[in-house]
Amino acid sequence: MSFNDECIDVVTPANAVLSAKYMRSFAYITLKDRLPVTITKVIDHLVRDKEQILSKFGEIAREELKEIIGSFSKLKNELQTNKPFQLLSSDRKDVCLWNAYYQKETEKAGEEPRWYRTSWLYSECYMYRRMQESFEQSVSMKTFDPFRKQKREALLSALSSVVILGEHVLKQLRLKTSSSLEIKNELLRLVKVNLWGNQHDLSLPVESLCSEDPIKNIDRMQDSILVDDSECIWTTLMSPNRESDIVDFVNDNAGYELFTDFCLADALCTFTCIQKVRFHVKALPWFVSDTTEYDFHWVLRILRELSDKSSSLAELATRWEEYLHSGRWIVEVEDFWTLPHVYHEMKDVDPNLYTKLSEAALVIFKGDLNYRKLLGETNWLPAESFATALQGFHPAPLVTLRTVKADLICGLKPGLAECLSEKLPDWMVSGKYAVIQFHGL
Numbered sequence: 001m002s003f004n005d006e007c008i009d010v011v012t013p014a015n016a017v018l019s020a021k022y023m024r025s026f027a028y029i030t031l032k033d034r035l036p037v038t039i040t041k042v043i044d045h046l047v048r049d050k051e052q053i054l055s056k057f058g059e060i061a062r063e064e065l066k067e068i069i070g071s072f073s074k075l076k077n078e079l080q081t082n083k084p085f086q087l088l089s090s091d092r093k094d095v096c097l098w099n100a101y102y103q104k105e106t107e108k109a110g111e112e113p114r115w116y117r118t119s120w121l122y123s124e125c126y127m128y129r130r131m132q133e134s135f136e137q138s139v140s141m142k143t144f145d146p147f148r149k150q151k152r153e154a155l156l157s158a159l160s161s162v163v164i165l166g167e168h169v170l171k172q173l174r175l176k177t178s179s180s181l182e183i184k185n186e187l188l189r190l191v192k193v194n195l196w197g198n199q200h201d202l203s204l205p206v207e208s209l210c211s212e213d214p215i216k217n218i219d220r221m222q223d224s225i226l227v228d229d230s231e232c233i234w235t236t237l238m239s240p241n242r243e244s245d246i247v248d249f250v251n252d253n254a255g256y257e258l259f260t261d262f263c264l265a266d267a268l269c270t271f272t273c274i275q276k277v278r279f280h281v282k283a284l285p286w287f288v289s290d291t292t293e294y295d296f297h298w299v300l301r302i303l304r305e306l307s308d309k310s311s312s313l314a315e316l317a318t319r320w321e322e323y324l325h326s327g328r329w330i331v332e333v334e335d336f337w338t339l340p341h342v343y344h345e346m347k348d349v350d351p352n353l354y355t356k357l358s359e360a361a362l363v364i365f366k367g368d369l370n371y372r373k374l375l376g377e378t379n380w381l382p383a384e385s386f387a388t389a390l391q392g393f394h395p396a397p398l399v400t401l402r403t404v405k406a407d408l409i410c411g412l413k414p415g416l417a418e419c420l421s422e423k424l425p426d427w428m429v430s431g432k433y434a435v436i437q438f439h440g441l
Helices: 026-048 050-057 061-080 095-109 120-136 148-157 159-174 180-197 217-224 230-237 256-271 293-305 311-326 343-349 351-357 367-374 416-423
Strands: 225-228 246-250 276-281 329-333 362-366 398-403 434-439
Touching: 026 050, 026 061, 026 120, 050 061, 061 120, 095 120, 148 159, 148 256, 148 293, 159 180, 159 256, 159 311, 180 217, 180 230, 180 256, 180 398, 180 434, 217 225, 230 362, 230 434, 246 256, 256 276, 256 293, 256 311, 276 293, 293 311, 293 329, 311 329, 343 351, 362 367, 367 398
Parallel strands: 225 434, 246 276, 246 362, 276 329, 362 398
Antiparallel strands: 398 434
C-alpha cells in the first residue's frame, strides 16, 4: 500500500495529533522527502568511508557493513511503501518500552502502526531507532554513530562564531564590578544567543543562519522572537522564595548549539545562585545532530585543541571541565529522551526522571523536538496558552528555547499566526522565527 492511498489532501485539523496522513502538513513532507534523504546520506557515508571505518572497527566489520547497508535500504523501502512497523529485536534495555508502545498504538488504532497513519513523532522516532538497531545487532559496530562526522564538520564550520562568542563570554565572566542590571542584561543576551543557536540543526538546516557575531545579531533578531518570556528566567532564578539551586538543560543539537548551552550554563553558575547544572543528553545517535554523551565531551576536547584559534576557547574548556570534575556540572543520560512518548506521559512512563526534574529551580528545554513533545505533538490553535498545551506536565518551572521548524505552536497573540502566514507562508518551518515560552508552578 502506498502512502498516497493512506493520505488525505487537507491541512492538519485543529487540535489533531500531527501525522503524515495530512498531505498539506510538514509531517507529510518530512516522511515523503526528508527522511529518505537522511537514510540515503547514511548509506552513502558507510559506502564512501568504508575503509576508514574498517581501520577503526576491524576487518570483522566488512561483512557487517554490508548487512547494515542492506538493512537501511530495506528501512527506506518500508518507509516509502508505507509498510507496517515491526517490533524491535535488539537486546538494548529500551526495547521493551518501544515494543510496549507499539502494542498500545496497535490496540488504539485497531491495526499495526504505519508510517503515514500514526503520529509524525512516532514515525520519525521509529526511523532513528530502527537505524540504531542495525548497529546494535552487529558485533563490531555497536558504538558507531552514523552522524558523528556531520556533527564534527558542523562545529568546525561555525568556528568563527564560536571564537567570537567564547571571547565575549570569558570577558564577561571575568568582570567583578558589574551592577545587577548589567548582569541581568548579559544573562538575557546569552539566553537569546542560546535560542538562536538552535538554528544549527543538521536534520533541517536553515538557509540563512545568524551572522558570525552572535552578540551583534541579538538586537536585529528581536522582532523575530514571537513570544519572549526571557524576563521570567531572571525573575525565577533570583526569587527569594526559590527552593532549589539546580538548573536542568534538556539539550538539543551538538556542535555550535551545545557550545552556546555551555556559555549560558556558566553564566548561570557565575551570575546567579545556581550551584548545579544537569545536562540531559541523548542515549543514542538521534535526529542527526542531537547531543550524545560522546558529543558533549568531544566539544570540550576540540575547544582545547583550537587554542591556536583563540586562547579563550582553551580557557573556557578548562573552566568547564573543572565544573564537571567538581560535580557542579553533570551529564545525565536517560532513555526517555529517545522514546516516542510525549512529555505529559513522563510521570507514568519514567516517574524517576519526572521526580529528578522536579528538583530543579528551572528546566530549560532546547529546540523543536522537545517543543513537539512538550505540546503533545498536537496542532493547538496558535493562541492557545502554553500552560494548556503542556497538558499537566509541570515538574518544575520550565522554559522552552525554540526556533520554529515544525508546524505546531501555541501562546501567540490572537491574529499573529494569520498575519505571519500572509507574509511568509512557510514561516512555521523556516527556522527564522523563535519563541521563549515560560511556565511556572
